[in-house]
Structures are given as structure tokens and as C-alpha cells.
Amino acid sequence: MKGGKVKLVLIALVTACMVFPFSFSAMAALPGKVVIGGPISLSGKFAKEGQQSVWGIKAMEKWVNATLGGVKIKGKKIPVAYKYYDDESKKEVVTNLMERLITKDKVKFTLAPYSSGLTLAAAPIVEKYGVLYNSHGGASNRIFEQGFSFIVQTLSPASEYQTGPLEMIKKIDPSAKRVAFLFQDNEFARAVAKGAEAKAKKLGFKVVFNRTYPKSARDLTPVLTELKNAKADILIGGGHFADGQLLAKQLDDMGINLKLVSILVAPTLPNFYQALGTMAESYMAPGQWGIGAKYSPAAAKKEGIPYFGPTQKEFMKYFLKESKGVKPDYHGAEAAAAFLAYVKAIDAANSLDPKVVRKVMNKLHFMTFFGDWKIDPKTGMQIAHKMVVLQWQGKKLQIVWPPAAQTSKPFYPMLTIKQRKAGKLAIVK
Amino acid sequence: MSLLELKGVTKRFGGLVAVDHVDLVINEGERLGIVGTNGSGKTTLYNLISGVYTCDEGSILLEGLDITNMPAYKRAHLGLARSFQIPRPFGQITVRENVAIGALFGTLIGEIGEDEALEIGEYYLEKVGLYPKRNEIANALTPIEKKLMEVARALSMKPRLVLLDEAMAGMNPKDIDRIVEIINKIHEEEKISIVSMVEHIMRAVVNFAERVVVMNQGKKIADAPTQEALNDQKVIDVYLGRFALEEQNA
Amino acid sequence: MEFLRMFSGDLINGIILGAVYGLMTMGLSLIFGVLKVVNVGHGAFIMVGAFIAYWMFTLFGLPPLLSAILALIVGIALGFFFYYVVMKWLLEAPELSTLLATFAIGIFLAEVAKAVWGPDYRGYSWNVGSLNLGVTTIPMAKVYALLSSIVIAVALYLWFKKTRAGNALRGVVEDKEGARVCGINVEGYYALSFAIGIGLTVMSGVFITLFVPVGINPYMGEVYTIKAFVIAVLGGLASPWGAFFGGFIFGLVENGSYAILGLIPGVEPFSLTQCLAFAILLVLLLLKPEGLLGKK
Incomplete structure (x- = not known):
């Protein structure tokens, strides 16, 4: 009888020894960090x-x-x-x-x-x-x-970059239907342009001007001369830092007044305002987010x-x-x-x-x-995040779209060149 | 004091001794001829004197001043002028501008301006008979005209000593005579030392030089008044009847 | 007619652009003509000039026309510095060495600029009004750039023709050895040419900012290097005023052709203007291989 009990205890001990480490490792299956x-x-x-x-x-x-x-x-x-x-x-x-x-x-x-x-x-x-x-x-x-x-x-994604301004305009001024696209010729901007063009079509805009400029262009006057003749209400475009700054400067040089201008990248930097001074007032740019x-x-x-x-x-x-x-x-x-x-x-x-x-x-x-x-289940692409539209108002970058994110109402229409030269600020009352 | 003195001047190129311990004296107002075939070392000697090459051994004195290590352009300021075997004009500019550059950077450097330089240039163009072509682009000249232009350019530098490379192989006797006549006339008027370097064309040497130096394999083998040098046995041996040939063709 | 208006506007803008292009290339041509050195770091020196214009204006309110003079002086100093420290030792070496050296100098300048001034894009606004020519409006700043470029080109031309130094350089360009025995200090003139070439380049950077007063950053030079090379070849690699005229033509074609190309349906005119400018360069080279004012 005694031997049988000892055997049982031994088996129990061995089994416990075998099971115990497993349960430990089951717990250790969860890492420390x-x-x-x-x-x-x-x-x-x-x-x-x-x-x-x-x-x-x-x-x-x-x-x-x-x-x-x-x-x-x-x-x-x-x-x-x-x-x-x-x-x-x-x-x-x-x-x-x-x-x-x-x-x-x-x-x-x-x-x-x-x-x-x-x-x-x-x-x-x-x-x-x-x-x-x-x-x-x-x-x-x-x-x-x-x-x-x-x-x-x-x-x-890139295709959503410039859709915000279009949605915004549709809401606050449905009569402004003439849109001009002027993007730099690079892969990213092309994706942005494609998305914007599709959105414009969907929302019933009239595309009156659609051109690109090469990366190395240092003088946009020829294409802007053409733009002037197109008599657009809004301009959507840009590319990167330097050409975005140049585009804004030359729009002013050529005396082109528009109701809204949204340029990629460049206006989101403080350097934009530093370079252009009050001429930068009321320029818009898309951003993934803003303070x-x-x-x-x-x-x-x-x-x-x-x-x-x-x-x-x-x-x-x-x-x-x-x-x-x-x-x-x-x-x-x-x-x-x-x-x-x-x-x-x-x-x-x-x-x-x-x-x-x-x-x-x-x-x-x-x-x-x-x-x-929120992502698209098949591709993983982001489908719910909205780009914000930023605008220079009173020397500060404000978020003016979408309504859920805005820190200030949009200043519309844009200040004219004359007004900006006079130092007027785009402050929403 | 002599105008130019070379003492033991030596130049080597790798294993080859191009100029071998040459002593030479050139006096003021002399007309000297240096004779030697290709490979005799006379071109190297010219390059050593004008400063295009530096001596490996020996020294060069210009009126007692040691110019052995002086760069070429500075020697030009002191009065050394030189023309080349194959003329080296400043091809794309006019003849008068070519010659004026000589005036601007020769012994008168810093003392004269553009306009004066052009005047001096034109004076010497007249002397060599090129005045009518003064406004032509230098590259448009004939080979003999280019040679004369170089002479004029060298003279515009207002030098003390002119080293002329007379390699006249292929020129007809009439042209040779013309050049020699011009050089003699200039010597008479300018009273400068002129050294003329030839291969073995006797016409040029005999009608011009008072004294002749003969080079062979880097060494000086004769240095004497013209007729004496040409009749030197060593010289005759080296040239082996080549003189006779020339005499026949003259 | 609408087209004529646009076209003449484009031509006018093209002339102004061309003058600045020309000025920017003169230094490159000068250095190549005298030293036979291809300055691959060309654009970096333009960048230096652009920053001089920016800082002088932003910190001291100095108008760009005055900072141009400062830029010339700085450029000449830089030129002498780099000549005696780097270029002098490589003149006898194979061409690749000078190419690498100037390339390295260009990168060095860009990196120093980045370290000191940061990679941000800067700009400034020099507002001096604009000129309304009916067919187009031109900011006065650009007009000043045009006038200055012409003045500088003429001054350089006169300098070459009339001064002793200018004549010496013409001799050196033609025949180094001939120049040497004429009494010209060839090595000294090499240094001077390099210095003046760099000086011109840095100064042109200031004028470029009159044209493009934004986007100033350490790496901005690259675009200009390529354009300058094309224009230098077009104008005859060794001739500074060939470069100037070449620049004019290039700017004229680049801008002026826009309106014409725009007439072709379905075509993006802007990208084609660059193609057209290069194509014209190729044709010109086939007709005159040594360039517009190049020497055979």
C-alpha cells in the first residue's frame, strides 16, 4: 500500500513538473514589452x-x-x-x-x-x-x-490632398464653378492632381485650365499668362517648397487675382510668410493636421x-x-x-x-x-482621415476646413493683390 | 660686361643629356648665329635661355644678374624676347593686337597703356612690312607672314636681346633673303643683340652672323667668327659634306 | 489678337530671363576659356550669391543692387582662395581631377551653407513697383536685373579689349607659351581669371534672386549648373560674351516658345519649351560645332 501511494505522489510530482513549466511558458508567451x-x-x-x-x-x-x-x-x-x-x-x-x-x-x-x-x-x-x-x-x-x-x-493619401478646398467652395460659394489646376510635374503632384480632377468632376466644377510645369522651371510667367486669360475662380496646384513659393510670388507679379488659391506644401511653412510678407495673407494649403x-x-x-x-x-x-x-x-x-x-x-x-x-x-x-x-480592407489605404485646409489669417496659420477641425472660418474670397500690398490682413470677423 | 652669359648650363630629360655643360657669352649689339641639326640641343638651349625650361646645372647671368631660377615672364620684362620655330600667334585676335601685347608686357610693362602699345606695335609691323595686314585676324596670315609678325611682336617688347628661331626648312631662298634683310636692318637701327638659330641653311647664317656657335649632341663644338667656324674641321666632319650640298643648292 | 499679345508678352519675359541666364554663365565660360577647367560646382557659387542678397536685405535692408557689389568682392575672394588652395595644384593633372575638385567644392559649399543657415527655403520681397507694358506686367526688380546684366556684360567686354589684364587674358587663352615669353605671368593670370569667374558667378546669384526671390536654400544651385552648362556650350565654351548671347537665346526660346507650343493641341507646352531649347542647341551645334561665338 505504501509503495502505491509513493508511486502516485511521484507521478503527480512528475506530471506537475511537466505541466508547471508549460503554464509558465504560456504566461511567458506574452513578452515583457x-x-x-x-x-x-x-x-x-x-x-x-x-x-x-x-x-x-x-x-x-x-x-x-x-x-x-x-x-x-x-x-x-x-x-x-x-x-x-x-x-x-x-x-x-x-x-x-x-x-x-x-x-x-x-x-x-x-x-x-x-x-x-x-x-x-x-x-x-x-x-x-x-x-x-x-x-x-x-x-x-x-x-x-x-x-x-x-x-x-x-x-x-495623395489623391485626397486637394479635395478639401473643392468641398469647401461647394459649400460656401456654389456660384464659383471655374477651377484651374496648375501642378508641378512630379509623381506625387500628379496623384494629387488626379484625385482633385476626379473630385471636381464629381462636384460639378468646370475645369478651365489644366497645366503642369517642370521641376526645373524658374520662371512661370508663360504659363501664368495663359492662366490669366482663363479667368478662373479658384486655383489648385503647386508641388514642393521652392516652386510653391515661386508660384505665389509670380501670381502676384502678374496681377492675377483669384477667389481662392490652394497650393501644396509651401504655404504650410513659416518661411512662406517670411518670404512674402503680407502678400501671403489668405493663401491656402492642404495639411494633414494643424495645431x-x-x-x-x-x-x-x-x-x-x-x-x-x-x-x-x-x-x-x-x-x-x-x-x-x-x-x-x-x-x-x-x-x-x-x-x-x-x-x-x-x-x-x-x-x-x-x-x-x-x-x-x-x-x-x-x-x-x-x-x-479607417482603412480600406483590401488595400489598407486610409479612407476616413480628412486633410485640413490651412489658411494664413492675420500672420497666423488657421485651420479653416473641415468644420470638425476648424479653428477659424475661411476667409473668402481671397484678399486682392492691391489689398495685400496695402498691408490688409485676412482676419475673419 | 657681357649681355648674357651661360656657365656650364646643363639640361637632362630622363637619361638623355640635351644640353651638356655649355658655356656661352653674348655681347651687346652682337649678331650671333647658332647652328645645329635636330637633336643637337639648340632648341633646348633657347628654351633654357628664355626660361621655358630650368637648368639642372649651371647658371645664366643677364648683365651680371643671376636669372637662372627666374620665371620666363620676368626675363621678358628684363629684355629677353624670343620667337618660335613654328609661329605661335594669338590666332583669334588681330595682327596689331598681337604685336601690341608684346609691347604691353615687355620691358615697358606698367609704363605704357593700350594706345601706346598699339602705336609701338604698328611701328614694328611697318618695319617688317606687315603694316597693310594689321587689321587681319592673325590666323589668316601666310606662314612667312606669321613668322614676320612674331618678329615684330618680339621687337615690340623693346628687348635687349632677341632670340630668333629661323628654322626655315621648306622656305624658298627669296623668302629667306627677305627675312635676313629685315633682321639686318633692324639690327642696324635698334642696336640690340640678335641671336639667330638655324639648322644648316647657310644662306641665313653667312649673310647675317658675325659669330657662329655650332652645337652637336648637346655640346658646343665651335664658337668663332663665321667663316672660321664654318671651316673648322670638327664642324665639317659632323656635317660631312652637307655644307657642300647646300652650297650647290644656293 | 490674343495669341500675339501672349506671344509678345512671352518674348519680352524671355529677353529678361535670357539676360540673367547669360550673366550667370559668363563666369563659367571665362574659367573654362582661360584655365580649361570645367567648374562643376558652378551652381553652389550662385547659391552663395543668393544667400548674400537674402541676408543683406533681411538683416540690413540693403537693396540687392548694392549687395551685388559685395557679392562680386566675396566671389573674387573665394575664387582666389580656392585657386591657391585647390585648383593650382591640379592644373597639370588629368581633366578628371579638376572635375572632381570643383564637384567637391560645390558639395562642400552646399553642406557648409546647410550647416550654417539650415535647409529651409528662404525668400525676401524687394518691392520697387512694376512696369506695365500692356501685353505683360514686369516687376521693376526684373528690369533692374536685365539692365545690370547688360551693363556687366559690356563692362567685361571692354575690360577684355582695353585693359592690360584683359589683353593678357586674351593672350593666355590663345597660346599659353606664347603669352609666357611675351612677358605675361600666366600662372598669375590663371588665378585672376578663376577669381573673376567665381566673382561673376556669385554676383549673378544676387541677380537671380531679383528674378526668383524665393526658394533660396543650400541646394538651389543644381538647377542652374545644368542650365549654365547648356548655355555655355551653346555660346561657345570659352567665350564669355558667347555665353551671354547664348543665354539670351535660351531664355527667349524657353519663354517665347510657350505660346507657340500652346497652339499644338494635347501638348503640355511647358515641358516642351525645355525640349525645344535643347533641340535648338543641338541644331546650332550641328551647324556651328564651336558654338555661337566660339573659335574654331
């Missing part, structure tokens, strides 16, 4: 935007851990960590670093580098390893036409969707701490939002399996300080 990361440009031509992105993401890393304790999986809170390397704004470095992040650092939730070109460069690698990829700095539609199944987008955007829990409630992440004020606070006082621009905001999207999706999926999370993302529609977030 969830690493979200990616290559980002801290040197080279995208250094400025890359630095903004890093500050934004780091700010969110701290907010998530401080406020939420991290992500919540199966009832357990796991802190998040951000891992990044400098990609020097170079394609070859991006691909190397992405391989490293995935294979060595075992990152399953990756953030894309800054710019459409670099975003596209790393996409095949992510696809190869079956990990997630969130684009926060790559707006080109082409990225999402390649058939990748693991990439998602947080910022608005003071009115996205908030209340606004989300109005739309009937949940709000996630810090408020505008909280974001500002955390960002300024990371940047040591440098104000955020939309580069920082969109990167932060991408990080938040991951946290929200992981929470919703209650899993760290990229496939599962990706599937859950298809059902999500929420708002952050950056705006709405």
Missing part, C-alpha cells in the same frame, strides 16, 4: 521630417505607458517600446534596417520611414516576413496599388465614433517635452497617430499576431487628435 518600430530619417534630406516623427512617436510611447499602462492583452497590461534607427534618407539603408528590425529585433508592428519613396522601398520586406507596416509619411496612392496585404495607412485642430472626444461623439489617445492639449504637452520646445507640425502628428493606431488595434484584437490585428483593423473607425482613422 511590445516593440513598435521602424527606420526613420535623422540625417539626409528628410532629417527635419524624420526628427518630427521621432518626437511624435516618442511622445505617444510615453503617453500610452503613463496613461494606459501599455497595451492590454488577455487582461494583462504590457508596456510599449519604440525602436528606431537612422536610415539617412537612403533607400538601401531603409531596406537593411527593416530586415534588421524584423529579424533581429523581432518587431512585428513596424512603422514606415518618411516619404512615399522610402515607404515603398521597405514594403516588400514587410510583406515577405508577414509583419504589419503602418505608413505615416507615405501618401502616394501607388504604395497601396501594389497588392501588399500587410500595409496600412494613417495619413490621407489647434478641433478633433476631440466631443467631436468624435458627434460623429458617433470612439475617441482614442491624448487630447490636443495632452499631445502638445507630451510632444513639447520630447522636442524640448519645438512645436509639432503635421509630420510629428501623423507619426504619433500611426503609433496610436497600432495600440488601439492591438487592444481591439486582444492579440499580438499581426494577421489577427490586420483583420481587426478592417472593422475599426475611431478618432484621434490627428483625425479619423
Whole structure:
């Protein structure tokens, strides 16, 4: 009898020893922290935007851990960590670093580098390893036409860049039907133009002028002479920093007065106002986001969707701490939002399996300080986030569209050249 | 004091000794002829004197001043002028401008302006008989006219010593005579030292030089008044009847 | 007729643009003509001039026409500096060395500019009114650029013809050795030519800002380097006033052809104006391989 009891105890002990470590490893299957990361440009031509992105993401890393304790999986809170390397704004470095992040650092939730070109460069690698990829700095539609199944987008795609002004005009002045397009001849601007043209058609605008100018053009007078004759109500166009500034300057030089002008990129920088002075008043530009955007829990409630992440004020606070006082621009905001999207999706999926999370993302529609977030299930493209329209009013950049985000009503129609020369400011009463 | 003195001047190119310890004295107002075939070292000697090459050994004194290491352009300011075997005109500018450049940068450098330089240039163009062609583009001249233009340009520099490269192979006797006549006349009027360098065309040497130096394989093998040098046995041996040939063709 | 109005407006703008193009290329031609050096870093020096115009105006309110003089002085100083520190040692070396050296100098300048002034795009507004010519309105700043370019080109021409230094340079360009034995300090004139060439280039940067007063940044020079090269070849690589005339023609064609090309349906005229300008260059080169005022 005694031997039998001992045998039983022994078997129980052995079984326990065998089961016990398994249950431990089942618990250890949940890592100590969830690493979200990616290559980002801290040197080279995208250094400025890359630095903004890093500050934004780091700010969110701290907010998530401080406020939420991290992500919540199966009832357990796991802190998040951000891992990044400098990609020097170079394609070859991006691909190397992405391989490293995935294979060595075992990152399953990756953030894309800054710019459409670099975003596209790393996409095949992510696809190869079956990990997630969130684009926060790559707006080109082409990225999402390649058939990748693991990439998602947080910022608005290129095709949506200049649709806001058209929607805005339709609402505040339906009689202004004559629209002119003048874009720089580069891949991104072409995607923007395509989207804008389609929207114009849909909303019933008359396209009276549609031209491009080459990247190297330093004198737009011939094409602007033609534009003058077209007698348009609104002008939508631009390309990059330098040519955008040039376009604005030469519109004034040639005496072309329009009711609304929305130019890509250039007017979003303080240098635009510094270069043009009060001639810059009432110029508009699309932006992914602007300081003071009115996205908030209340606004989300109005739309009937949940709000996630810090408020505008909280974001500002955390960002300024990371940047040591440098104000955020939309580069920082969109990167932060991408990080938040991951946290929200992981929470919703209650899993760290990229496939599962990706599937859950298809059902999500929420708002952050950056705006709405909802993706197209097939391509992963962002379909709910709206570009804001920014306008120079009284030496400050105000958000004038969409209504959910606006900090000031739009100043319409634009101040004439004469008025701006006289120093009049575009302040909405 | 002599005008120009070379002491033990030597120049090597790799293993080849082009000029081999040459001593030479040129006096004021002399008419000197340097004779030697291709490879005798006479062109190298000219380049050493004018400063295009630097000596490996030896020294060059201009009126007692050591100019051995002085750059070519500075020697020009001190009064050394030179023409080339194949004329080197400033091709795309006019003849009178070509010659005026000589005046601007010769011994009168800094003392005269554009207009004076053009005047001096035209004076010497007249002397060599090129005045009618003064407004033509230099490249448009015939080879002998280019040669004369170079002479005029060298003279415009108002030099103390003119080194003329008379390589006249292929020129007809009438042209040779014309050049020699011009040079003699200039010597009479300007009272400057003129050195004329030829291969072996006796016409030019005999009618011009008071003294002849003969070069062979980098060394000086004769240095004497003209007739004496030409009758020197060493010289005859080297040229082996080539003189006789020339005499026949003259 | 609408077309004639547009066309004449384009031509006028083309002439003004051409003058600035020409001025910008003269330095390049001068350096090549005398030193046989291709200054690949050309655009960077234009950038330096542009920044001089910007800072002098923004900090001290100095009008660009005055900063142009400062730019010339700075450019000459830079030219002497780079000649004695870099170029002098490479003159006897194979052409590739000078190409690499000037390329490196260009990049060096751009990076220093970026480090000191940041990569941001800057601009300034010099408002001196505009000229209404009926067919087109031209800002006075551009008119000043046109007038200044012509004055400078004429001054340079006279300098070459009438001064001792100018004549020396003409000699050096034609025949180095001949010049040397005539008493010309060839090496010294190399330095002077390089310095003046760079001086002209930096100064042209100021005039370019009269034309394009925005978008000033460390990397702005690249566009101009390519254009300057094309114009220099068009005008005869070694001839500064060939470059000037070449610039005129290039600007004229680039702008003037817009209206004509616009008549062709379904065509984006602007991109074609560049093609047309290059095509004309090719035709001209076939007809006169040494360029407009180049020497055979």
C-alpha cells in the first residue's frame, strides 16, 4: 500500500513538473514589452521630417505607458517600446534596417520611414516576413496599388490632398464653378492632381485650365499668362517648397487675382510668410493636421465614433517635452497617430499576431487628435482621415476646413493683390 | 660686361643629356648665329635661355644678374624676347593686337597703356612690312607672314636681346633673303643683340652672323667668327659634306 | 489678337530671363576659356550669391543692387582662395581631377551653407513697383536685373579689349607659351581669371534672386549648373560674351516658345519649351560645332 501511494505522489510530482513549466511558458508567451518600430530619417534630406516623427512617436510611447499602462492583452497590461534607427534618407539603408528590425529585433508592428519613396522601398520586406507596416509619411496612392496585404495607412493619401478646398467652395460659394489646376510635374503632384480632377468632376466644377510645369522651371510667367486669360475662380496646384513659393510670388507679379488659391506644401511653412510678407495673407494649403485642430472626444461623439489617445492639449504637452520646445507640425502628428493606431488595434484584437490585428483593423473607425482613422480592407489605404485646409489669417496659420477641425472660418474670397500690398490682413470677423 | 652669359648650363630629360655643360657669352649689339641639326640641343638651349625650361646645372647671368631660377615672364620684362620655330600667334585676335601685347608686357610693362602699345606695335609691323595686314585676324596670315609678325611682336617688347628661331626648312631662298634683310636692318637701327638659330641653311647664317656657335649632341663644338667656324674641321666632319650640298643648292 | 499679345508678352519675359541666364554663365565660360577647367560646382557659387542678397536685405535692408557689389568682392575672394588652395595644384593633372575638385567644392559649399543657415527655403520681397507694358506686367526688380546684366556684360567686354589684364587674358587663352615669353605671368593670370569667374558667378546669384526671390536654400544651385552648362556650350565654351548671347537665346526660346507650343493641341507646352531649347542647341551645334561665338 505504501509503495502505491509513493508511486502516485511521484507521478503527480512528475506530471506537475511537466505541466508547471508549460503554464509558465504560456504566461511567458506574452513578452515583457511590445516593440513598435521602424527606420526613420535623422540625417539626409528628410532629417527635419524624420526628427518630427521621432518626437511624435516618442511622445505617444510615453503617453500610452503613463496613461494606459501599455497595451492590454488577455487582461494583462504590457508596456510599449519604440525602436528606431537612422536610415539617412537612403533607400538601401531603409531596406537593411527593416530586415534588421524584423529579424533581429523581432518587431512585428513596424512603422514606415518618411516619404512615399522610402515607404515603398521597405514594403516588400514587410510583406515577405508577414509583419504589419503602418505608413505615416507615405501618401502616394501607388504604395497601396501594389497588392501588399500587410500595409496600412494613417495619413490621407495623395489623391485626397486637394479635395478639401473643392468641398469647401461647394459649400460656401456654389456660384464659383471655374477651377484651374496648375501642378508641378512630379509623381506625387500628379496623384494629387488626379484625385482633385476626379473630385471636381464629381462636384460639378468646370475645369478651365489644366497645366503642369517642370521641376526645373524658374520662371512661370508663360504659363501664368495663359492662366490669366482663363479667368478662373479658384486655383489648385503647386508641388514642393521652392516652386510653391515661386508660384505665389509670380501670381502676384502678374496681377492675377483669384477667389481662392490652394497650393501644396509651401504655404504650410513659416518661411512662406517670411518670404512674402503680407502678400501671403489668405493663401491656402492642404495639411494633414494643424495645431489647434478641433478633433476631440466631443467631436468624435458627434460623429458617433470612439475617441482614442491624448487630447490636443495632452499631445502638445507630451510632444513639447520630447522636442524640448519645438512645436509639432503635421509630420510629428501623423507619426504619433500611426503609433496610436497600432495600440488601439492591438487592444481591439486582444492579440499580438499581426494577421489577427490586420483583420481587426478592417472593422475599426475611431478618432484621434490627428483625425479619423479607417482603412480600406483590401488595400489598407486610409479612407476616413480628412486633410485640413490651412489658411494664413492675420500672420497666423488657421485651420479653416473641415468644420470638425476648424479653428477659424475661411476667409473668402481671397484678399486682392492691391489689398495685400496695402498691408490688409485676412482676419475673419 | 657681357649681355648674357651661360656657365656650364646643363639640361637632362630622363637619361638623355640635351644640353651638356655649355658655356656661352653674348655681347651687346652682337649678331650671333647658332647652328645645329635636330637633336643637337639648340632648341633646348633657347628654351633654357628664355626660361621655358630650368637648368639642372649651371647658371645664366643677364648683365651680371643671376636669372637662372627666374620665371620666363620676368626675363621678358628684363629684355629677353624670343620667337618660335613654328609661329605661335594669338590666332583669334588681330595682327596689331598681337604685336601690341608684346609691347604691353615687355620691358615697358606698367609704363605704357593700350594706345601706346598699339602705336609701338604698328611701328614694328611697318618695319617688317606687315603694316597693310594689321587689321587681319592673325590666323589668316601666310606662314612667312606669321613668322614676320612674331618678329615684330618680339621687337615690340623693346628687348635687349632677341632670340630668333629661323628654322626655315621648306622656305624658298627669296623668302629667306627677305627675312635676313629685315633682321639686318633692324639690327642696324635698334642696336640690340640678335641671336639667330638655324639648322644648316647657310644662306641665313653667312649673310647675317658675325659669330657662329655650332652645337652637336648637346655640346658646343665651335664658337668663332663665321667663316672660321664654318671651316673648322670638327664642324665639317659632323656635317660631312652637307655644307657642300647646300652650297650647290644656293 | 490674343495669341500675339501672349506671344509678345512671352518674348519680352524671355529677353529678361535670357539676360540673367547669360550673366550667370559668363563666369563659367571665362574659367573654362582661360584655365580649361570645367567648374562643376558652378551652381553652389550662385547659391552663395543668393544667400548674400537674402541676408543683406533681411538683416540690413540693403537693396540687392548694392549687395551685388559685395557679392562680386566675396566671389573674387573665394575664387582666389580656392585657386591657391585647390585648383593650382591640379592644373597639370588629368581633366578628371579638376572635375572632381570643383564637384567637391560645390558639395562642400552646399553642406557648409546647410550647416550654417539650415535647409529651409528662404525668400525676401524687394518691392520697387512694376512696369506695365500692356501685353505683360514686369516687376521693376526684373528690369533692374536685365539692365545690370547688360551693363556687366559690356563692362567685361571692354575690360577684355582695353585693359592690360584683359589683353593678357586674351593672350593666355590663345597660346599659353606664347603669352609666357611675351612677358605675361600666366600662372598669375590663371588665378585672376578663376577669381573673376567665381566673382561673376556669385554676383549673378544676387541677380537671380531679383528674378526668383524665393526658394533660396543650400541646394538651389543644381538647377542652374545644368542650365549654365547648356548655355555655355551653346555660346561657345570659352567665350564669355558667347555665353551671354547664348543665354539670351535660351531664355527667349524657353519663354517665347510657350505660346507657340500652346497652339499644338494635347501638348503640355511647358515641358516642351525645355525640349525645344535643347533641340535648338543641338541644331546650332550641328551647324556651328564651336558654338555661337566660339573659335574654331
